[in-house]
Structure formats: C-alpha cells, structure tokens
Amino acid sequence: xxxxxxxxxxxxxxxxxxxxxxxxxxxxxxxxxxxxxxxxxxxxxxxxxxxxxxxxxxxxxxxxxxxxxxxxxxxxxxxxxxxxxxxxxxxxxxxxxxxxxxxxxxxxxxxxxxxxxxxxxxxxxxxxxxxxxxxxxxxxxxxxxxxxxxxxxxxxxxxxxxxxxxxxxxxxxxxxxxxxxxxxxxxxxxxxxxxxxxxxxxxxxxxxxxxxxxxxxxxxxxxxxxxx
Amino acid sequence: xxxxxxxxxxxxxxxxxxxxxxxxxxxxxxxxxxxxxxxxxxxxxxxxxxxxxxxxxxxxxxxxxxxxxxxxxxxxxxxxxxxxxxxxxxxxxxxxxxxxxxxxxxxxxxxxxxxxxxxxxxxxxxxxxxxxxxxxxxxxxxxxxxxxxxxxxxxxxxxxxxxxxxxxxxxxxxxxxxxxxxxxxxxxxxxxxxxxxxxxxxxxxxxxxxxxxxxxxxxxxxxxxxxx
DNA sequence: CGCGGCTTTGATGTTCATCAAGTAAAGTGG
DNA sequence: CCACTTTACTTGATGAACATCAAAGCCGCG
Numbered sequence: 001x002x003x004x005x006x007x008x009x010x011x012x013x014x015x016x017x018x019x020x021x022x023x024x025x026x027x028x029x030x031x032x033x034x035x036x037x038x039x040x041x042x043x044x045x046x047x048x049x050x051x052x053x054x055x056x057x058x059x060x061x062x063x064x065x066x067x068x069x070x071x072x073x074x075x076x077x078x079x080x081x082x083x084x085x086x087x088x089x090x091x092x093x094x095x096x097x098x099x100x101x102x103x104x105x106x107x108x109x110x111x112x113x114x115x116x117x118x119x120x121x122x123x124x125x126x127x128x129x130x131x132x133x134x135x136x137x138x139x140x141x142x143x144x145x146x147x148x149x150x151x152x153x154x155x156x157x158x159x160x161x162x163x164x165x166x167x168x169x170x171x172x173x174x175x176x177x178x179x180x181x182x183x184x185x186x187x188x189x190x191x192x193x194x195x196x197x198x199x200x201x202x203x204x205x206x207x208x209x210x211x212x213x214x215x216x217x218x219x220x221x222x223x224x225x226x227x228x
Numbered sequence: 229x230x231x232x233x234x235x236x237x238x239x240x241x242x243x244x245x246x247x248x249x250x251x252x253x254x255x256x257x258x259x260x261x262x263x264x265x266x267x268x269x270x271x272x273x274x275x276x277x278x279x280x281x282x283x284x285x286x287x288x289x290x291x292x293x294x295x296x297x298x299x300x301x302x303x304x305x306x307x308x309x310x311x312x313x314x315x316x317x318x319x320x321x322x323x324x325x326x327x328x329x330x331x332x333x334x335x336x337x338x339x340x341x342x343x344x345x346x347x348x349x350x351x352x353x354x355x356x357x358x359x360x361x362x363x364x365x366x367x368x369x370x371x372x373x374x375x376x377x378x379x380x381x382x383x384x385x386x387x388x389x390x391x392x393x394x395x396x397x398x399x400x401x402x403x404x405x406x407x408x409x410x411x412x413x414x415x416x417x418x419x420x421x422x423x424x425x426x427x428x429x430x431x432x433x434x435x436x437x438x439x440x441x442x443x444x445x446x447x448x449x450x451x452x453x454x455x456x
Numbered sequence: 457c458g459c460g461g462c463t464t465t466g467a468t469g470t471t472c473a474t475c476a477a478g479t480a481a482a483g484t485g486g
Numbered sequence: 487c488c489a490c491t492t493t494a495c496t497t498g499a500t501g502a503a504c505a506t507c508a509a510a511g512c513c514g515c516g
Contacts, residue, residue, distance in 0.1 A: 067377050068454065075373065090355070091362035096370065119358075120351030127318070127348060130358050134319035137365035142324065144372050145303065148415055149295050152504070179463065187376055189505050194464060210513085226296065380472070407495065417473050422496060438481085 007032065011081055012055060012108070016132050019124030028118075033109045037101040039176075044099040050089050053115040056080045059105020060167065060176050063140075064184070065097045074185035076140050077102060077177070079167055087136050102176040147186050154228010155186040156196040157221045160206065164215050172214045235260065239309055240283060240336070244360050247352030256346075261337045265329040267404075272327040278317050281343040284308045287333020288395070288404050291368075292412070293325045302413035304368050305330060305405070307395055315364050318344075330404040375414050382456010383414040384424040385449045388434065392443050400442045 007013065007029035008022070017025060034057070037043055043054070046065055061083060063075040075097060088096050089112065119126045143162075147155055159182060163173055175182075179197075183190040200206045205221055207214040215221060235241065235257035236250070245253060262285070265271055271282070274293055289311060291303040303325060316324050317340060347354045371390075375383055387410060391401055403410075407425075411418040428434045433449055435442040443449060 065373065069377075073373050073377060075369065088362055088366050090359050091366055096366060116355075119355060123348030123351070123354065126351065126354040126358070127344075130318050130347075130354070130361070133358070133362065134316055134365075137362075137369070138316050138319055138324060140369055141303065141365070141372070144369070144376075145293065145301050148372075148376070149297075149301060190462095191464085191506080192504065198464075406493095418494095419474080419496080420472065426496075 010057075010108075012057070015081055016055075016128045017125070019122055019128055020118070024118070024122075028110060028114070031110050031114050035107045035109055037105045037107060039101055039104055042098060042100045043105070043107060044095045044097075046095055046098040048095050050093055050095055051112055052109045053089060053112050054107050054109050056083045057106040057108050059101055060103040061099050061105055062102050062177070062181070062185075063097050063099050072181075072184045073187075074181060076143060077167070077185065078136075082139075083136065087133055087140075090133075102181075150225070150228035152188055152192055152228075153196050153199070154225055155188060156182075156193060156200070157225035157228060159186050160200075160213070160215065161218075161221055161225055163213075164218070171218070172212065175211045175213055238285075238336075240285070243309055244283075244356045245353070247350055247356055248346070252346070252350075256338060256342070259338050259342050263335045263337055265333045265335065267329055267332055270326060270328045271333070271335060272323045272325075274323055274326040276323050278321055278323055279340055280337045281317060281340050282335050282337050284311045285334040285336050287329055288331040289327050289333055290330050290405070290409070290413075291325050291327050300409075300412045301415075302409060304371060305395070305413065306364075310367075311364065315361055315368075318361075330409075378453070378456035380416055380420055380456075381424050381427070382453055383416060384410075384421060384428070385453035385456060387414055388428075388441070388443065389446075389449055389453055391441075392446070399446070400440065403439045403441055 007017075007025050010017075013020075013025065017028070020028065037059070043061060044050075056079070058080050060077065060079055062077045064072050065075065066072055115129075119129060147158060150158060163175070164171060167173075177185075179193050180190045183193045186193075197206070197208065200221075201208050203220075205215075205217045205224075207216055235245075235253050238245075241248075241253065245256070248256065265287070271289060272278075284307070286308050288305065288307055290305045292300050293303065294300055343357075347357060375386060378386060391403070392399060395401075405413075407421050408418045411421045414421075425434070425436065428449075429436050431448075433443075433445045433452075435444055
C-alpha cells in the first residue's frame, strides 16, 4: 500500500479526475509515481515511446522541438494543472515534442494503459480529459497566432505580460528562461530580444536586475502588445 | 424516417463512428442534416454559439480568424475526413475561429448533445473522437511550427507541396484560394507570394496558367522547402 | 582568479513589407 | 452581349524591420 497516498486532496482531482470515485482515486494513487526534475532536465524526449500519462504537480516546463537546422522552437511554457502531459498521448505512440523543466518540477506519472482503461470505462472522466486536452491545444494555437501577428516589440511585450499575468500573477518575477529561450519562443533573434528589453528599461516600462524583472507600467505594455 | 440514410457506407464511419452499432448509426443518420455550401460561404463564424457537431463530407475548407487590425490569419486548409468540425467543440461553447468553404462543400451536421451523449456512453467512440481531434490539433501545430521556421521561398515551396501531395495528390491542380489567402496562410505579404511564384515559374520549377498550377520539378521544391 | 557561457551594444547587410502603377480577369447592370 | 466597375494579380522601386556578426562586459563556477 502506498502510504503517502494524498491524491484525494490533489488539486488535479478537480480538473481531470473529478469524475472518479474514492476507490478509483486510491487505485490511481497506488499506480502513480512522483518524479522530481531539476531545472534543465528533460522530462520527455522527442521520438521517445509514450508509456505513461504525466502531469505537472509543481514547477514550470517548456514544450519544444528541434528543427532540422538544429535550433530550438519553444512551443509553450506552462505551469502546473494547466499542463497535462504531452497532448498527443492518444494520437501517437511516440512523443512529437520534448518537454523539459525550466524550474525545479515535480511530475506525477501514471501508466498510460491504466488511464486508457479509465477513459473507456468512465464517460465523465473521458469528457473531462478531452476538454482539458482541447483547452491546452487551443491555448497553444491561439498563442502562436497572437505572436505571429505581432512585430518585435509587441512580441516581447506579449511574453512579459504572459509571465506576469498568466504564469506568476505578480508584477515582480524571476525569468525562468534565458534570453535565447525567449527568442526561440516568440520567433526572433536573441540580440533583438535583449535590445527590446533594454528599450523597455530605458523607457521606464520595466526594471531589470539580472534575471529578476519588475513590470513598472503594465498599461503601456498592454498597449504595445496590442498595437504590435 | 430519413429515406436517404446512407451513413452505413459513409467513409466517415471508419474514422470516428467505427465503434457504433447499426442501430446507433441509423439513429445518427436520422439526426443528421446535410448542408451544401458554395465556394466562399461561411460555415461557422467566430464567436457564434456551437450547437452542432459538423464534419466535412466533400469539398475543401479553411479555418481562419480575423486579427484586431482587421486582416485574416489562415490557420489551416483541410479536406474531407481529415476535418472534424471545429476542434474546440468540447472545450468552449462558442467558435473561436471561423470556417469557410474554399471549394463547394458538403457538411454533415449532427446535434452536439447527441454526440456528447454518445461520447459519455460509448468509450470506444470517445477514444476514436479524442484521437481524431488530437490528430487535427497536432497537424495544425506542427504545420505552424514548420512554416514559422522557414524563409519566404521555403514557405511558398512548402505550401505548394502541401497542395500537391496532401490535398490533391496530383502534380496538376487548381489553386482553390487567392494569392492573398496563401499569404495569410504562410504569414507573408501578397506581393511576395506572387513574386516567389514568378521566380519558381522563371526557374522552371512550376508552370502557372491562371489558377492552375503544375509542379514540374518536385525534388527541387522539396529541397527548397527543406533548406528554407 | 581565470575560464566559459550568457548578456549587452553597435555596426552592417539582408530580407521582407509597403507603396505605387499598371494589367488582367471577373462580376454587374443596362 | 457589351461597356463599366471592381477585384485580383503582377512587377519594380524604396525603405523599414530585422538577423547576423563582432567585440566587449558580466557573472557564476571550478
């Protein structure tokens, strides 16, 4: 018996496991393994066989892929409970993209067949999972479209707002990623990300202390993001 | 009783309705309505309430949205049986994007509640549907990433290959969309789409007769698409 | 302290959008 | 069916936006 079975109170339960009864949750709990990843470590690797259903309990991760020419494209960065494993666990048998921890993270792992069996058996659970996966996909697609449509300063403004509002919900935060990773996220060169941040700093829109960023004028940032 | 109930033999059955027994298929069939759209007509409009589950029986459609500044972003263009309604029918109650016919099309419409009830009841059906929706989302995301990473001529080469291989499976085809729509699809200006097509024509890679395009040198196009 | 990686800034060149002007094609009404 | 209007397409010239390159500063870490 798994002694540290605390799944009953896990925040995740409200999200995808809401439709499960106590017995099933306990079974799930005995099946699950918690795994800790240090910043920088890879959680899933592109091309690897998918054998388990993973969800983020704490930390922050990035979903990305490597282009033929060797550089990275960051697809999205997401926080716990918004992120359910890779999205293609049901459509393919191998990971299409990689996932790595950009902050120290804890991942819960459940055998994929167990989840699949649940899915087949329990309609409410299936519906919850589909809804969740759809939302994740929706978010990635619309974020990508938003970014594509903006010019450089609009993109940097957008990503700063994303961190301050969606990820950290705080005006002051530590950037979990390098300037290069931001560049790979919003599709521009590292040099220009830095240049734009410097411009924002000069104009008093943000303050920067190394990795720490403070948003000073959020309205200005919003308007730049919209016009961009 | 719906006399033209031919759903038993519909190609779509193999894809998402495979797990349904004869009786359910007949019920589905009586519930469904076929709707024809002329080239250019709108099938779903951004912001509209989602009340039905729609899938493309014949024709060709584009998924797109309008940016705040008023221009279009084409998200994808897909053919029958690859396209199941909008992807966000389960995650939201309103359409996030618009869909319009780029060729004369026929759409089958089933009441969404009927599909939802089926989903809850029938695990196999649910799994099939989730897989299908995941695949659609996967395709959109990876296509967007592919395009983003390329330069202009690579993008045009990519889209020509998409039409010739994935959509029409033929070296000669009629472009169903305007130059501007291509531009909105691959994220570049209309003028440069035309310029690049002219370059390809000059170099003997393609031949153009108005809307009709013939791919002459597909290997060259592949290599341009890859390098770009 | 010294090395290597991340960051910053400036200078340069390329890529690409925009503008403009002209041509072809496709509707539209008499 | 033809003149008229409108919309799509095409091409060249220009300039802006952006990537790339290079050199220097900074910071953490052995």
